[in-house]
Amino acid sequence: MMENVNRLASAYSSYLLQHKDNPVDWFPFGDEAFALAAARDVPVFLSIGYAACHWCHVMAHESFEDQETADYLNAHFVPVKVDREERPDVDSVYMTATQAISGEGGWPMSVFLTPEGLAFHAGTYFPPVPLPGRPSFRNVLEAVHEAWMERREAVEQNARGLAANMANAQLSSAVRLDGPPEVLDAQLLSDAVRVLARSEDPDAGGFGSSPKFPPSAVLEFLIRHAAAPPETAKDARDMAGRALAGMARSALCDQLDGGFARYSVTADWSVPHFEKMLYDNAQLLRIYAHWVRLGGNEALSPGEAAETASRCADWMLASLGLPSGGLASSLDADTVVDGVHHEGAAYLWTPGSLQKVLGQGDAEDVARMMNIGDQGTVSELGSPLHPGRPLSASESTLWRRVRPTLLAVRDLRNQPARDEKVVAGWNGLAIAGLAEAGAVLDRPDLVAAAQDVAEYLEDVHWDAGNGLLIRVSHDSKARGIGGLLEDYAFCAEGMFALYAVTGVRRWYRLAEQLIRAAEARFVENGHLADSAGESAQVFNAQGQRAALDPFDNAAPSGAAGFAGVLLTYSAYSGSHDHRLMAGNILGLLPPLATRAPRAAGWLLATAQAALAGPVEAAVAGADSSLRQELHGALLKSASPGLVVALQEDDAASPAGEGEVPLLIHRTGAPNGSPQVYLCRDMVCERPVGTVAEVQSMLARMTPGAS
Known part of the structure; x- marks a missing residue:
């Protein structure tokens, strides 16, 4: 691969930096790239992925690191690379377009845009050579270039039509926040x-x-x-x-x-x-x-x-x-071993690798218990450890004993990037x-x-x-x-x-x-x-x-x-x-x-x-072991939508200054003991001071409880 440092070299995104040495002349998403596309009168090729994506690595190696493919891409398109995790707004709209155009979605996402940003062709992963039902990336590039040069009016009309359809779809999910809400059923x-x-x-x-x-x-x-x-x-x-x-x-x-x-x-x-x-x-x-x-x-x-x-x-x-x-x-998803990406390599085991660590007896028991067979389920490197069922008491004892050893050995392997x-x-x-x-x-x-x-x-x-x-x-x-x-x-x-x-x-x-x-x-x-x-x-x-x-x-x-x-x-x-x-x-x-x-x-x-409700709980009064028990009981309650407020000191602020509104004028009991105020639908029960009372009242407040 001819060395080339493109415009991604100054990026901060790990994903973009993975592509900084590609021979593809990548741009980050922005006005500069689209202005250049307009000036050159070429489409934008938009590639969206993220750092942990296995198939993004595959397509990068097969196509974006290939000089001949890069030369064609650079000559006929303005290539733009996007980290979907940094720009989910970009990812979302073009994912919708990709699904509408191709019937599938996923990453890497490959989208072809007009200089105004309208999508007109899209797909996900394209291989370097044609596969059944999937053209090669070079085939796609050539077909899109030919359509852009020979059938421009139809291309732009289709792009405008897709954008209009997406706008109409937005009408169905429009939310007005200033009207009367529907009654929940x-x-x-x-x-x-x-x-x-x-x-x-x-x-x-x-x-x-x-x-x-x-x-x-x-x-x-x-x-x-x-x-x-x-x-x-x-x-x-x-x-x-x-x-x-x-x-x-x-x-x-x-x-x-x-x-x-x-x-x-x-x-x-x-x-x-x-x-x-x-x-x-x-x-x-x-x-x-x-x-x-x-x-x-x-x-x-x-x-x-x-x-x-x-x-x-x-x-x-x-x-x-x-x-x-x-x-x-x-x-x-991948671990790099000897310069080659292997999916899940850090996590895979074979019966032989278990035996090297644990000895024959434990290794056979662990392999049987954790579904490690002679044939790897992921690759020739092996299978991931998993029981797929509850462990028996003896199996749990074995697993607790061998887990630290296996983890220590695994930690010595090449690890996936972060x-x-x-x-x-x-x-x-x-x-x-x-x-x-x-x-x-x-x-x-x-x-x-x-x-x-x-x-x-x-x-x-x-x-x-x-x-x-x-x-x-x-x-x-x-x-x-x-x-x-x-x-x-x-x-x-x-x-x-x-x-x-x-x-x-x-x-x-x-x-x-x-x-x-x-x-x-x-x-x-x-x-x-x-x-x-x-x-x-x-x-x-x-x-x-x-x-x-x-x-x-x-x-x-x-x-x-x-x-x-x-x-x-x-x-x-x-x-x-x-x-x-x-x-x-x-x-x-x-x-x-x-x-x-x-x-x-x-x-x-x-x-x-x-x-x-939601149910509102205010814990007031002096800090003590009882207040901690009351607070803990609320935090461990499964009551749907329970909202818990806890006073920072032992007295409500008389003027409410700085206090959470739910706690204003809420105090401990006259004897100084902490207590809990429980309310639902603007109706409050009498304050209670024991865990049993809190739990009983919460149960009564749950809609439909007897």
Whole structure:
């Protein structure tokens, strides 16, 4: 490969830097690239991926490192490279276009654009030579060039038509925040549970067939639904339990070190796609902790769920924790061995490799117990360790004994690369997961870690003077675009969770500021949007209409996340306006609940919290062991949508200055003992002072409880 340092050499993104030495003359996404395309009268070739993506590495090696392919690409196109994790606004609109054009989506994403940014041809991975049903990358480049030169008018007309269709689609998901909200129907949520049951895999757990992804947002809904007592509560609990058990015992979950892979290429979770993402693990940590809080069931005990959550948290902090206090984005799917990318190489074992470490007897037992056969399930390098079932008592004893040895040996292997960019929204999800897991699992170290991450976001990502949250930071410096709706929502979610656990008002105030800033940034003329129009090309591609995607992806949608924090904020602050705004966003739910519940999990979870009240709990009075017990009982309650406020001192501020509104004029008992005020739908019960009274009152407040 002829050495070439392109315009990506000055980038901060790990993904862009992976391509800085390609002979392709890459541009970052921006006006310069599109202006050059207009001046040269050529299309833009847009390639979107991310650092941990296996097939992105494959296409890079096969095509972008090939001099002949690069020469043709440079001569007839302006090539643009995008890190989807830094620019999800770019990724979202062109993913929609790619799915409309090709019928498939994924990464690497390959999109051909007019100089105005309109998509007219697209696909995902293209091989270097034709394969059945898939042309080679060079074939595609030549066909697109020929169409651009010979049939320009038709190409541009098709591009305009696609943009118009995308604009029309936005009308169906438009949200007005200034009108009367729809009344939520509890039956809708039970109907969603029934629809989810039709696509469940009852044997392996989860939904659908292969490839199978962790259904994180849906699991949160099912756990909340199970905590309320509608007729479908048991079905919800059973589905959640089967999915959580299936994943915890599978190859999706790293049995040695903790942490979950992005997805499984098999329906039984036995062959993972090995990239490990912060957003998956942050959500799953919280969900397993919530399963412990719910009490588990016969499919997965609270004890096994607690162990899974603890190992996930430990992995997340050890493997993604940065010295600065933030959490990195991901570990790569590939491990580089002798200069060659091998998918999952660090995690694979053979009977022979086990025998070298453990000796013949233990190795045979572990291979049988952990599904390591002579034929590798991933490659000739072997298979990932996983039982795929509950372990017996003797097997558990063996596994606890040999796990440290196997992990120590594995740590000596080449390790997957880490993408060290810090993404605001994903760190917000991690704060919520760490704080709540710390409270439920009685691990104050996790709460302390959550505070470290929160301090990093406040110090590095949050520009308080301008009310602006920056999406990404590298090396403790915020860079690039302002945060999207999802970043503001997830960061506020994390700060509210951290406040509930610690009672430190600083985190409540930061969540409040983020919500106010999001209103100013993403609400225009009463309509909500996912972004604030960072790029003219993206705006053009979506038909010059602000976009709002109601569907969850790997993380909850920005709309659903914002509805959740608006609901929480209204409970803390008493703001009727913010409760109405949350209700308006939940108006997206009725057409999705039974048609596409797997893509609307967080909207469903938020609706469940809204139907529960939400219940507001204020813990007041002098700090003492009893106050800690009362606070702990609330934090370990599975009551859907419970909002917890804790006084920082032993007396309410007479004027309410600086206090969280829910705590204003709330005091301890006349004898100085702490007490809890519980309210629902603006109706408050008498304050109570024992854990038993708190638990009894919470049970009575749950809708439908006897």
